[in-house]
Amino acid sequence: MAVSTPSHFQLAQRTSSHPRVLSSSFLGSNRAFLSHRQTLHVTSQRQICIGLPHLHPIVATVSTETPPSPTVASSHNKVPGLPTILIAEKLGEGGLELLRKVANVDCSYNLTQEDLCAKVSLCDALIVRSGTKVTREVFEASKGRLKVVGRAGVGIDNVDLHAATEFGCLVVNAPTANTVAAAEHGIALLVAMARNVPQASASLKAGKWQRNKFTGVSLVGKTLGVMGFGKVGSEVARRAKGLGMHVIAHDPYASEDRAHAIGVDLVSFDEALARSDFLSLHMPLTPSTDKIFNSESFAKCKKGVRIINVARGGVIDEEALLHALDSGIVAQAALDVFTVEPPKEGNKLVTHEKVIVTPHLGASTIEAQEGVAIEIAEAVAGALQGELAATAVNAPMVPKEVLDELTPYVSLAEKLGRLAIQLVAASGVKNVKVSYSSARDGDDLDTRLLRAMIIKGLIEPISDAYVNLVNADFIAKQRGLKVIEARELCDGSPEVPLQTIVIKIANVQSRFATALSDSGEITLEGRVKERIPHLCKVGEFDVDASLEGSVILTRQQDQPGMIGIVGNILGDENINVNFMSVGRIAPRKEALMAIGLDDEPTQAALKRIGSIPELQEYVYLKL
Ligand SMILES: NC(=O)c1ccc[n+]([C@@H]2O[C@H](COP(=O)([O-])OP(=O)(O)OC[C@H]3O[C@@H](n4cnc5c(N)ncnc54)[C@H](O)[C@@H]3O)[C@@H](O)[C@H]2O)c1
Numbered sequence: 001m002a003v004s005t006p007s008h009f010q011l012a013q014r015t016s017s018h019p020r021v022l023s024s025s026f027l028g029s030n031r032a033f034l035s036h037r038q039t040l041h042v043t044s045q046r047q048i049c050i051g052l053p054h055l056h057p058i059v060a061t062v063s064t065e066t067p068p069s070p071t072v073a074s075s076h077n078k079v080p081g082l083p084t085i086l087i088a089e090k091l092g093e094g095g096l097e098l099l100r101k102v103a104n105v106d107c108s109y110n111l112t113q114e115d116l117c118a119k120v121s122l123c124d125a126l127i128v129r130s131g132t133k134v135t136r137e138v139f140e141a142s143k144g145r146l147k148v149v150g151r152a153g154v155g156i157d158n159v160d161l162h163a164a165t166e167f168g169c170l171v172v173n174a175p176t177a178n179t180v181a182a183a184e185h186g187i188a189l190l191v192a193m194a195r196n197v198p199q200a201s202a203s204l205k206a207g208k209w210q211r212n213k214f215t216g217v218s219l220v221g222k223t224l225g226v227m228g229f230g231k232v233g234s235e236v237a238r239r240a241k242g243l244g245m246h247v248i249a250h251d252p253y254a255s256e257d258r259a260h261a262i263g264v265d266l267v268s269f270d271e272a273l274a275r276s277d278f279l280s281l282h283m284p285l286t287p288s289t290d291k292i293f294n295s296e297s298f299a300k301c302k303k304g305v306r307i308i309n310v311a312r313g314g315v316i317d318e319e320a321l322l323h324a325l326d327s328g329i330v331a332q333a334a335l336d337v338f339t340v341e342p343p344k345e346g347n348k349l350v351t352h353e354k355v356i357v358t359p360h361l362g363a364s365t366i367e368a369q370e371g372v373a374i375e376i377a378e379a380v381a382g383a384l385q386g387e388l389a390a391t392a393v394n395a396p397m398v399p400k401e402v403l404d405e406l407t408p409y410v411s412l413a414e415k416l417g418r419l420a421i422q423l424v425a426a427s428g429v430k431n432v433k434v435s436y437s438s439a440r441d442g443d444d445l446d447t448r449l450l451r452a453m454i455i456k457g458l459i460e461p462i463s464d465a466y467v468n469l470v471n472a473d474f475i476a477k478q479r480g481l482k483v484i485e486a487r488e489l490c491d492g493s494p495e496v497p498l499q500t501i502v503i504k505i506a507n508v509q510s511r512f513a514t515a516l517s518d519s520g521e522i523t524l525e526g527r528v529k530e531r532i533p534h535l536c537k538v539g540e541f542d543v544d545a546s547l548e549g550s551v552i553l554t555r556q557q558d559q560p561g562m563i564g565i566v567g568n569i570l571g572d573e574n575i576n577v578n579f580m581s582v583g584r585i586a587p588r589k590e591a592l593m594a595i596g597l598d599d600e601p602t603q604a605a606l607k608r609i610g611s612i613p614e615l616q617e618y619v620y621l622k623l
Pocket residue numbers: 154155156175178179182227228229230231232233250251252253254282283284285286288289310311312336337360361362363364462463464465
């Protein structure tokens with residue numbers, strides 16, 4: 001989708017005087033190009049693609065016009081030729097100062113959705129926190145002018161990412177600057193809840209002296225379960241250890257080494273619930289964590305557990321929490337985040353006597369807000385000038401010719417990564433082996449984009465991180481994930497960049513045993529056929545299934561009628577099937593069936609499929 005771009009895209013190699021012409025192999029020879037703060041001077045009109053290949057790449061025409069010299073832009077007198085940035089939520093002064101040097105800055109807070117849509121059509125960039133919903137309507141109202149949305153924080157669930165990419169808008173966030181603030185707020189809520197501080201303070205301020213009413217509980221020697229051992233969770237763990245607490249954590253994807261380094265044991269979800277006196281929630285809101293704390297999980301908790309949530313409201317089923325509080329399963333709760341923010345008037349959790357609440361303050365310290373403001377201002381200013389931001393969440397930058405050729409393989413790489421990580425049943429993923437078979441020799445095939453997309457597929461379904469070409473290796477390293485690549489020269493036409501991609505994950509349990517190869521590794525192989533990604537091997541079974549929707553894999557004895565039985569169940573539930581493929585060792589022997597779905601299967605459908613007597617196992621994998 002070609003879009004108009006700001007009057008210039010200045011790309012100047014700051015470390016060398018002579019400009020460098022982008023070449024088709026620049027991906028391979030320009031690792032530095034993709035690092036943050038690096039730029040490259042383009043000496044000719046070239047098309048650079050900014051966009052996820054499988055999501056309407058944004059084509060920016062690079063011009064060689066000399067960009068206007070930056071001058072100070074004040075909010076009341078617009079400087080012609082400079083981009084306009086709308087700041088829709090309070091941003092730290094340090095960030096505002098930086099932006100005013102390169103753009104016209106319009107700070108307009110508490111806008112209605114209607115006012116936002118009216119203003120955004122006059123803006124080149126928009127900066128928000130979590131309180132502004134940047135919906136598809138906002139992008140439609142921008143009519144293609146909006147080039148960058150900056151999220152001054154971590155969570156980006158308030159921005160419609162797909163709409164952003166469709167409308168050619170880059171989205172960047174500030175993933176680290178408020179981590180410590182959030183951890184400190186988690187600890188603050190932990191202690192305030194344990195000692196009934198808010199209630200006691202309100203009572204005394206009301207003129208009462210009720211020393212017996214607010215007896216609390218100690219923290220020392222108690223067990224804290226950290227649910228989600230990422231940036232914030234691990235910082236909370238560190239601080240809780242300092243309070244003399246015994247800390248365990250649940251995070252199927254975190255590395256044991258990283259946890260042990262701070263004296264934390266990684267345990268299963270159920271074990272964390274059973275053993276914890278306090279539970280502190282720090283996992284992102286993803287399809288697999290949505291309402292993960294529900295009546296079933298509260299029933300597994302140690303009676304009288306106390307819960308802190310500074311992650312996302314959606315990870316808790318709020319009705320179930322209310323019942324758990326009233327029944328005494330949960331003794332107290334401390335909530336900074338809610339499913340709907342702000343919570344509706346009379347929200348029963350907000351008014352509950354056993355619950356203390358704050359209005360999403362986890363990141364609200366002077367220092368954190370200065371940090372995210374500067375981080376996001378740099379990313380937005382850089383992006384408006386054509387630089388790559390390491391915190392871009394929806395777009396790497398690659399030359400058009402490279403992208404055109406690799407597009408279907410990039411989509412295959414990400415989908416194989418997404419399928420593989422969903423097959424992991426427990427324990428941290430440390431090493432992932434990737435092999436590319438190609439008829440081209442090494443120099444003629446740049447696999448960096450493929451590697452980044454595999455990492456994207458492995459990490460995004462299980463975290464808040466947004467992986468792109470720039471930050472993929474950084475994020476993988478940060479999470480203790482090692483991706484080892486190998487190339488196999490094979491027969492075939494060098495016209496075709498790749499024959500197959502194989503992903504192997506060793507030393508993990510699989511949710512689908514059939515995906516384990518004879519070597520005991522989760523093994524998936526894919527190829528591209530007529531520019532469509534296909535799954536062609538699962539474990540030791542050959543299949544041929546186009547990866548155009550989500551997938552159900554089943555294992556059964558090869559026999560007539562199986563396809564029909566599963567197909568009928570899906571049909572009964574009005575779930576559209578886009579392919580079915582059966583791989584088998586031999587007729588009437590072991591068989592694996594791969595079923596592609598256009599629609600997400602209902603729990604009822606999955607339960608009915610799981611109850612088919614002939615089925616030995618099955619798994620649903622969301623793409
Ligand atoms: N209240 C606030 O103001 C505030 C401030 C900062 C962050 N946050 C939120 O806190 C959350 C964590 O932030 P972060 O920066 O630590 O993110 P992160 O990506 O660094 O860490 C998230 C961790 O959760 C783990 N995880 C994913 N699925 C899981 C599951 N099913 N069970 C257990 N663990 C799982 C991931 O492996 C990862 O290690 C995010 O939702 C973020 O938006 C809130």
